Amino acid sequence: MNSGAGNAGKTRLLLADDHEMLLEMFAIYLRTNHDFEVVTARSFDEAVERIEAEGPFDVALLDWNMPGMHGVAGLKRALQLQGGRPVGIITGEALPKVIDETVAAGAAGIVLKSSGVRSLVNALNLILSGERYLPFDLVMRRADPNEESNDTLTKREMLILVEIAKGKRNKEICADLRLALPTVKMHVSSLCRKLGAKNRLHATVIARDLGLI
Structure with a gap:
């Protein structure tokens, strides 16, 4: 799959996250070991600029809590800019309410930062095939929102x-x-x-x- 300008045959991914070290680690792995052309952004405003200038991308993966994102509001805007192409969320942790909100808004999936680069690739491939990706533990947490009720930090x-x-x-x-x-x-x-x-x-x-x- 390929859209817009870029290297022929490569899947064009917009990866946006304000955690610079994590962003670069994921981007380098995807560029080196898989057939992805990765464009990065460190804020939602920068991600919007990238989509408007270089998109739409085959898939966009946005950090839920990066500057300017504002949760579902940012997701909905990105979906509009992507013109029907998938937009997924990447996050360090997802509470049941966040899962429900993102799924209802049309997110193509939720990827946990703790899952590692191999799981990231699996998630992207599933999203690109037209499916919605949710890690198994998030599915279980969504089914049982009281699972973490005793886990509030003191x-x-x-x-x-x-x-x-x-x-x-x-x-x-x-x-x-x-x-x-x-x-x-x-x-x-x-x-x-x-x-x-x-x-x-x-x-x-x-x-x-x-x-x-």
């Missing part, structure tokens, strides 16, 4: 999360918050579990996408 976990986002190590957090090291470690493990994060960096990405920090 005030202390939020304090520690803010310190982690500043790049502080456990010993620094201990000193600043006057907590024992085992206590900090326990809360870090707990907040990572509640956020579904693999590590501290992943926890900050998810928390930012959820608007927690």
Whole structure:
């Protein structure tokens, strides 16, 4: 599939995310290992400029919480600009309400940043085939919205999360918050579990996408 100007035979993808390191990692992998011509943007306004100047793209994948996106409002505008070509959402975490809103608005799928590059390729291929992509765990969460009702971060976990986002190590957090090291470690493990994060960096990405920090 190919639209507009670009390399013949390549699928043209617009990938928009304000997390620069993640954006470049995904873009480099798709350009190097798969038949994608990737155009990147770091805000919704830049994504709109790209679509207007170079689109529509075969598929657009937009960060749910990047500057200017404003959730469903941004998704609907992107769908209009794409002229019927698919627009998917990429996010660190998706609550049941977000899933319902994006599906109802016409999103071609939701891709979790934690899924990795191989899952990203699978998602894009499914979307390009005309199907809607939702990871299995999101489908289960949508079916049971109360699944995470006991996973709200405590005030202390939020304090520690803010310190982690500043790049502080456990010993620094201990000193600043006057907590024992085992206590900090326990809360870090707990907040990572509640956020579904693999590590501290992943926890900050998810928390930012959820608007927690």
